[in-house]
Structure formats: C-alpha cells, structure tokens
Amino acid sequence: KLSRPTVGRLSLYYRELNRLHTSGKTHLNSTQLGSLVDVSPAVVRRDLSMLGTIGQRGIGYSITKVIEKIGLVMGSGVHWQVVLIGVGSLGNALLRYRGFEQLGFRLVAAFDQDPTKVGTAIGGVIVHDTELMAARLAELQPELAILAVPADQAATVAATLKSCGISGILNFAPTTLRLPGSCAVVNVDLASELQRLAFSVQHRS
C-alpha cells in the first residue's frame, strides 16, 4: 500500500508528465522530473521503481510508459462521475474548473437547497434540488462527491451521500469529516494551508 505522501507525489508527476507529453517531449530523467515538482531525484527514482519503471542510462524514462503506470495506480484511466453539493462561491468556481475533467473526473450534477439556484446550469452542469438528491443519485450512480456546504451542514449531507452509495467524498468545509465503513474521505482546509504558509514564513531564519 502506498503512503499518502507517495500518492501526492505520483499525482504531481502525472500532472507534469502529461504537460510535457502534450508539448511533444518523449523522455526525461529523474533530476528533470524532480525539479518540476520540488522532489529529490533519489525519491523520484524510488517512487518510479516501486511502480516497476526503471530509467535507461543516458535516455531516462519513457514519458508515455510512466503516465500509463501512474494512471493505472491512480485510477486515472477510469472515468469517474462526480457530483457537487453546495453551489455557493466555492462551488461555483469548482464547477467551472476544467482541471478535473483532464484527469478523468466528470462533474455530472450539482445540488443545492437554495431555490434561486435550482434549475440553473453552471459550467454546463445543472443544479438540482437537494430534496431530489437520493432519486438523482440512484439514476446517475456517481462514485464521488465534492462537498462545498457550510461546516455545520457537512456531516448531515455526507451521511445522506453515503447512504446513497457514494464511495468517496472530497470535503472543503472546514471540519474533519469521518465516515465509518466503506466511504473514503479527503478533507481540504484552505485556511489551514494559509496557516501552514504563515508558519514557514515565521520560522524561516
């Protein structure tokens, strides 16, 4: 099983390799890849050898081969259907973001409880009433959900999503969601990222 930091690095390698591939590059070495993502070449080599990829002396790694290997592990070859709950200012931005689609994540529906938002389309995605969420999810069968509701609503909405068969939730509300059983959760707290930055500014010598 890969650790969380390793998964984070693989996803950054994947992003950079796809960008290089689009620009026509075919090979690169561990120093080049490492410098794109601020990781030492030794760690890059270790990560890629864990996937069964070894660079050739003088040529380096084949970009398409590494993309394929990482894609398999990260599930990027699969097409994931994603719903978004909470179409406020953050939800609006996420619905317009094209970066998810490029990785095989398709936003298929959004939900909100505010009647003025229901029936609108944002970034090409229709906003449905949360009252109809169970019925819609039964039809669409999405695997993943993005949560952009207020912190005091997150746990209730997550419980409903889990009961509707959602397998994973990306939570942006500033509260740590924990769901028992088989639903994976990733919590992202943007304010604590700014705090992490302040910490490293404060402790730079």
Added chain:
Amino acid sequence: KLSRPTVGRLSLYYRELNRLHTSGKTHLNSTQLGSLVDVSPAVVRRDLSMLGTIGQRGIGYSITKVIEKIGLVMGSGVHWQVVLIGVGSLGNALLRYRGFEQLGFRLVAAFDQDPTKVGTAIGGVIVHDTELMAARLAELQPELAILAVPADQAATVAATLKSCGISGILNFAPTTLRLPGSCAVVNVDLASELQRLAFSVQHRS
C-alpha cells in the same frame, strides 16, 4: 523544527479548539480532540507536549492555554496582510471567504490584468491593475500573497511578488512554484486532491 504533518495537525487542533471555545467549552482530553480531527490520542498528546502543554489527569487540557500556545507557534496572533492575484472564479470565491480573517489573515488588495475587473470590489476588497502592483505593494507592505492565475502565468507573477518583498505565496495554479532564497511557497493542487480521493476509493478493502 516541526515537520509538515505536525504543522497540519496543529492547525486543525487550532480550528477545533477555537470552535469549542466559542461554544463555551473550557477543557477537553486528548481522545476528544483526536476524534474531532481523526488523529490518535497518543499523537495528540505527543504534539501538545512538544508545545509544553500537559493535560491534567481527570480534567484534560485547558482550551484557552492550548489555543494560545498553538497560536504563538503558528503566528496566528500576528496580523498578516494578504494580497490576492487573479480575480477569476477561484479568486472571487477566496475573496468572499471569511475563514481567513478568523485566523488573523486580512485580504487587503486584489490584482488582475483584465480591465473589466479593475476598480470593482469583491468581498470588500478592491481590485487593482497588475500594472500598479509594485507601487501598491510598496505602500501596503503585505507579507503574503495568494496566487489564482493560470498555470502559465504563475512563475512570472511570483517572481514579481518576490521582488516586491512578499515573504510567502499560497499558489493554487496547478504547477509547482519554486522560488530561490527567502520567499516561502505552499502549492495547493485541488485536482490532485480529487485524484488522492480516487486512489483511496480504488484501493479500499
């Protein structure tokens, strides 16, 4: 020097303790704090003892004392002035977010190169022309900047910010910013968070 995962945990403790403090709670034990942020009680105890805080048997930790200690280490007591560059859909959402202020981060100005956005105010923050950025930054002397510009613009904008004396950059563009010398950088890639979720769904059981 605290490791990155430790700093991440401290910031989550800080968030939860402030929330409990607002609701009138005065003490809690390591099990209670741990379950709020999905961390084992032993790790909570180790983290807090590193800050010189020890719980009292039967009573637990004083919430105000721990908030104070974490605040000192995280620089949350300090008032940080922050500017935001790139007032697109993500920038719009971040300017309206009240979670940064609660931690002592005040958004004091925003910048964009799109003339239709210059002169508007979002979330109470005025959008200035990037042409005037150097002059504005000399006046305001902000410590931190949030970058919400397209990936191909991020490095150039960051170099300008660094030359204007910015001490830290929170980068949302999907590219790993690296700045030599004294400017701290935290890179957040939201698409790779979704990939991390897909990975844990794919590898469950």
